[in-house]
Structures are given as C-alpha cells and as structure tokens.
Amino acid sequence: MSEIVTTSQNHAVGLTGRLDHSSMTPRHGGLYVIVILGHMFDGFGISMIGYVLASITMTFSLHPSQSGFLASGGSIGMAVGAFVIGPLTDKIGRKRGFMLAIGLFTVFSALCAMAPSYSSLVWFRAFQGVGLGMYVPITGTYVSEFMPVKQRGRALTLSTFFWSGATLLAGGVGAALVPNFGWRAMFIVAAVPAFIVFLLWFFMPESVRYLIKRGKWEAAEQVVDRLSTVAKREDVAFGDVRTTRLDDEPAKHVSVAKIFSGKYARLTAGVWIMEIISGIVLYGLSTWLPSIFENMGFGMVHSFLFSAVITGSGAIGSLVGALLIERVGYRWLLVLGFTVGGILLIVWALATNPTVIVVVGAFSALFGVGAGGVVFAYLSSLYPTSVRATGVAWGGLWQRVGGIIAPSAIGILIGLHVPNFAFFIVLGILWLIGGLVSLVMTRELVGKSLEQIDQELAQ
Numbered sequence: 001m002s003e004i005v006t007t008s009q010n011h012a013v014g015l016t017g018r019l020d021h022s023s024m025t026p027r028h029g030g031l032y033v034i035v036i037l038g039h040m041f042d043g044f045g046i047s048m049i050g051y052v053l054a055s056i057t058m059t060f061s062l063h064p065s066q067s068g069f070l071a072s073g074g075s076i077g078m079a080v081g082a083f084v085i086g087p088l089t090d091k092i093g094r095k096r097g098f099m100l101a102i103g104l105f106t107v108f109s110a111l112c113a114m115a116p117s118y119s120s121l122v123w124f125r126a127f128q129g130v131g132l133g134m135y136v137p138i139t140g141t142y143v144s145e146f147m148p149v150k151q152r153g154r155a156l157t158l159s160t161f162f163w164s165g166a167t168l169l170a171g172g173v174g175a176a177l178v179p180n181f182g183w184r185a186m187f188i189v190a191a192v193p194a195f196i197v198f199l200l201w202f203f204m205p206e207s208v209r210y211l212i213k214r215g216k217w218e219a220a221e222q223v224v225d226r227l228s229t230v231a232k233r234e235d236v237a238f239g240d241v242r243t244t245r246l247d248d249e250p251a252k253h254v255s256v257a258k259i260f261s262g263k264y265a266r267l268t269a270g271v272w273i274m275e276i277i278s279g280i281v282l283y284g285l286s287t288w289l290p291s292i293f294e295n296m297g298f299g300m301v302h303s304f305l306f307s308a309v310i311t312g313s314g315a316i317g318s319l320v321g322a323l324l325i326e327r328v329g330y331r332w333l334l335v336l337g338f339t340v341g342g343i344l345l346i347v348w349a350l351a352t353n354p355t356v357i358v359v360v361g362a363f364s365a366l367f368g369v370g371a372g373g374v375v376f377a378y379l380s381s382l383y384p385t386s387v388r389a390t391g392v393a394w395g396g397l398w399q400r401v402g403g404i405i406a407p408s409a410i411g412i413l414i415g416l417h418v419p420n421f422a423f424f425i426v427l428g429i430l431w432l433i434g435g436l437v438s439l440v441m442t443r444e445l446v447g448k449s450l451e452q453i454d455q456e457l458a459q
Helices: 002-020 026-060 064-092 094-113 118-146 149-181 184-203 208-213 217-227 246-253 256-260 264-295 300-328 330-350 354-382 385-415 420-440 450-458
Strands: none
Touching (some): 002 208, 002 450, 026 064, 026 094, 026 118, 026 217, 026 264, 026 300, 064 094, 064 118, 064 385, 094 184, 118 149, 118 354, 118 385, 208 217, 256 385, 264 385, 300 330, 300 354, 330 354, 330 420, 354 385, 354 450, 385 420, 385 450
16 A cells, blocks of 8 residues: 555656656647637736726715725625635646636626616626635646746746736727727727637646645646656556545645645745735726826826826736846845835825826836736745645635725725825735735745645745
8 A cells, every 4th residue: 555655756856857857849839828818808807897887876876885896896706716626626637627617707798798777787796706806826826736836937927928918908998999999899999809719628638736635646747748848767667556536635634724834824824924915906096096196197098007107017026026036036136126126115295296296107007017027926835735736725815805895995085085005005015014924925836836835834
C-alpha cells in the first residue's frame, strides 16, 4: 500500500514538475489568450455600469440612492458567485466552472439589454454579476495551475492588466455608443463576444493539478505532454498508479477550514483586508467617477473619456507590476503601490484644475489599482490545490463586498450633497491602510512552485 502511494506521489511530482519547469510554448499562449478574453469581458461587464448609470437614471427617473442600489446589485451578485464557485470548482473542475460563469454572464447581459423596468434590470444585473463573480477567481486558479513557475507571477499580474484595460475599453465604447444608441447597446456589446468565448471553452483542457487530485492520471499526463517542453522520465513507472484512487483522498478530506488554520490564518486575514479595500476604492471610482465629473460641469463625453483615462491607468499599473514582480516580489510591490496610490489620491482630492485632476488621478490609479493586480496574483498562488479555488474565490469575495458598500454609500452621500473631495480623501486613507497591511500580513511567494509554497505553510 505505502509503495503504491509513494509511486503515486512520485508520478504527481513528475507531472507538476514538468509543468513548472517548462518553457513558454504557443500552447501556453493559446490557453492564456482564451482565459484572458473572458477576463476582459468580466472587467468590461463590471466597469460598464459606470458608463450607463447616468443614462439609466434618466430612462427610469431614478433617485441617486436607486442608482447606487442598481450598481450594488451587480456586486451582490458577484459576491454570491464568488462564494459559490470556489467550493464548486474544487469539486466539478476548473473547466466546468469557467463555462458556467461565462454562460451566466452571456445570458443575463442579453436580458439586461431588454429590461423593461428598473426592477427587472436590478435582477438581471444581479444575475449577470453572479457570472462575473464566478469568472475572476477561476481565472487566477487556472492560470496559476498551468503556468511555469518563472512566468506564473507575471502571467497572473498581467491578467489584471487586461481586466483593468477593459475599463478603458468600456469608456471608449460607452462614449461612442451611449450618446448615439443608448445604454442598452452596451449590454449587447458585452453579450456577443462573451458567447464566442463560451464556445471556445469546449476545446480547453482541464487543470492538470485538479486531474491529479481526482486520480485521473492518464488525462493529466496527456495535457502535460501537449504543454510541457520537459521530456517525460523513462525510469518512472506509470502502469499501476493510473488505476489507483489513493491520491484522491486528500482532495476529499481537506476542509475549507485549512485557509484559516496555522500559518494561513494571518495571511488569509491580510489578503481579505487588502481585497475589501481594493473593492471599495475600485468600485467606488469606476461606478461614480463619470457622474462626479458631470456634476463638476464636464459634458458626458468628456466625463466618460476622463474616467476611462483614470481608471484605465490601473491597467498600466498592472503591466508595470507584471514586468517587475519576478524581480521585486509580491510584498514590496504591494507596499509601494498602495502607499503611493493613497498619497496621490489625497492630493487628487485637493486638485481643482482639470489637467491636474486627470494627471494625478491617472497616477493614483496606476499605483493603487496596479497593487490590486498584485493582490490577485498573490492570492492565486497562496493556497493548496484541494482548496485553491475556494481560497481565491473567498478572498475575491471581499473585493465584491467592497463593491457592494461603495456604490450605495457614495450614491447616498451624493444625494446629501457631500463635497466630492471628501470621497477621495477617505479612499486615499483606505489605500494607505492597505499599504500597512501588505507590509505586516503577507509572505513572499515569488519563484516558488505551488507545492513548495504549500509545504512551507504546512510546517
């Protein structure tokens, strides 16, 4: 019995080792592109509400608090999706989880475009949010599990570049479509490409590490053979372990409580705090920034473009983070991004000149939103395979909680005519707190395999 278990473990180490030490190949690139296309539509779907909210408010004659509730409805759906998808994906697999997420997003995006009333739009947006909330955590889980070690941190951080870049895309599309075709056109633009990505997922492989945990050795080996440039070791026996289910036992018996136990407890608390802070600032800005600019006297098109430049600068921050993460490491990029972003956000609150507002706002997003991309990469590498999707999803859930709090709270404050600069000061202080948390409640993970991280934290 112990001999079979040892052989099984050796086989698992051989397969994951071939993945970890492989060079990047066109097949890696193809998988990554399809995952990232879905990730972009996720970012587009989340940020688009800021570019249609004013028009929807006019269509249904909404009070600011109702507009804020509509925006928060999407985040409530995302929170539900994030809560459900982690444990579900750890059971049914990453591929099925992806297809469920993108399918829900596609269907309810189309229904949002046809919504006849405010109440129906709230419900459709909430269910669209369920799909959105599902997709992001599976992205981190899937990318971390098939990327070589030397490219993992860069690939994960770069994925948020495309996600943040979708906010810039949403601004450009919104400026072109909403004034001419109305807000419903934005939801159609979100639905059609997402459906194409859904079809592409039929051809994607399952995660190797998930297959190993389920004892599906032959399927796992076939995926590795297609992906890895590292040759198979001829001296390893494969016959008996392909039929054994012993390696499936850890996956069945590891409780989700593992993410709160031992060394994981402090790290989980730290990443949850960073996620909720990121959510409050990100969704607060992306939802209300166009409306705030309009209240300051800018026209609709200028408000959309200014907002797109500022929020889209976060994409550049993620790109910079992707380029630096393997050299600087997760921890110090987080400290730098949150701290500098927070300081600039407070400076932004005091600016009055339009040029200064756009420039300082863009740099604050570059650092602060860029740090959010590093949080995503860090979270996606932190937990063992058996609970990775759950850990990533539940960590990201707190960003959704921030997304629930911020739009409604800011909508209420706008209705009470609170000065705009007060929002930016509060959000800047939150980013400074994120910098402190990243300094004392994180652990450096760069350059380590997922199994090595798990072994260190299990001791």
